[in-house]
Amino acid sequence: MSRAESAGTAPDPRALSLNTATVRVRWSLAQMIDGCARHGVRGVSPWRDKLAELGVAEAARRIRAAGLTVTGLCRGGLFPAADAAGRRAALDDNRRAIDDAAALGAQCLVLVVGGLPAGSRDLAGARAQVRDGIAALLEHARDAGVPLAIEPLHPMYAADRACVNTLAQALDLCDALDPGARGVHPRQGVAGADWAPAAALGVAVDVYHVWWDPQLPAQIARAGASRLHAFHVCDWLVPTRDLLEDRGMMGDGVIDIAAIRGRVEAAGYRGLHECEIFSSRDWWQRDPDEVLEVMKARHRAHC
């Protein structure tokens, strides 16, 4: 089934954004910025390891010069820890991430919330630590004008990466901690269109993590424009040979990406479509210029 069958309209090609994870092995951030400009990709979402290479100020300068939208900074979060010192260190690091996101003009800071502390089986406790951690950051994020985007991760990462595993769970956190969904951040969408101001707390919807969820349509509608901070695309391969680094390029797997894109747009999302592919055996081995060419074509055909 092609995109046209499931969503009706092609995506705006100007909506594509490059998450640096997709070409992390062979390109520096400076090369990625140049590559996006060269390929007509209009957004970028850096991971902090790449940001550290170049320095935040220099990265911000180059990204602005290239005219790129920063669709997010990856990543804050990782709240649960075995002791109070660990939790404090996590909050300090998150505040630095918020400041970096502000310096970059990022549309959000993506939160990968963290899993169980080492040796723990207390999932409810870890989830409570996540709630408390986000609550402790919100004022700093509001002051900095940086919306926080909770990214629910696939349940296969519940133990070691993120114990927020469904969109419903993420939105329950948003509603509990930021009940009014007050807009704190003006946003520019595809083709420069304004869309709803971003709530201080919202979600990043990555098709890889949520495609299986029977509640997905209802929860995307529930999120609405003010809480939809980011939309990430890639694909689920069959078979998947590794839990972490075997994501597929759009069109190579089983996710009906276009249908999900249609739902986030119907809910009011006007932001970019960020391509984030962890693929140690395939895409990370290829020439990044080839990866960007394929990414653009697959975006048109399958998103």
Place this chain on the structure above:
Amino acid sequence: MSRAESAGTAPDPRALSLNTATVRVRWSLAQMIDGCARHGVRGVSPWRDKLAELGVAEAARRIRAAGLTVTGLCRGGLFPAADAAGRRAALDDNRRAIDDAAALGAQCLVLVVGGLPAGSRDLAGARAQVRDGIAALLEHARDAGVPLAIEPLHPMYAADRACVNTLAQALDLCDALDPGARGVHPRQGVAGADWAPAAALGVAVDVYHVWWDPQLPAQIARAGASRLHAFHVCDWLVPTRDLLEDRGMMGDGVIDIAAIRGRVEAAGYRGLHECEIFSSRDWWQRDPDEVLEVMKARHRAHC
């Protein structure tokens, strides 16, 4: 954290049942039946490949002679198919599985419902095929006195094994297709205690598949005694190196099994605790007598 901290009471050691998957590589079904008797394990749940080796009548005779409870037959399901002929073939095979389960006196037929047909991205369509398939089987199952147990599988299997991925989704199917939860099957629980008659349609709760679910406590309570047809134990390893065959022995991973056991018992479950471990690198390589000894000790300590 030990079992005692999270659930308070030790499990009844008579509640342990062996799923044949746990020792599938090195033992035949006949050896498993003898092994259960030798180790004082009072239940068994055969997979159909093992059943075919021995023949249903002979297997039933030996299981009865050994005094074992058949906690389930694995497995029916696999409903979605690319065409009507495929769907009919699946239903025919499911009817044979129901008849086999009846011959064994199995407490349920476990349904692993199937994923996307080859080449399809239509998850909603696959789920509709599952609903229609179960609906088409219910009368045969009622007539045979075999409760059907929908096993929600972990979302990482949504594409290729089962597109029912949460307990809520499974219970929605139960409520839609078997609204009264009418009991069709008397049951013997731990220590021979009667418990609620099994509804024609219910669920198999495997901790591996559901441990991450934020809705788990509420959905176990919702299921109640009449829909809780089976309870499977093993553990989630960190890291998990393979999506299918890297399950852990109870206590080697991060699942608070005792807490989940406490919840199913609080909901009225009185059945056995079936140990099902897919482990190509570890447990399948060991002497099955050792596996059963460890399984018994871990059941006491961690379930």
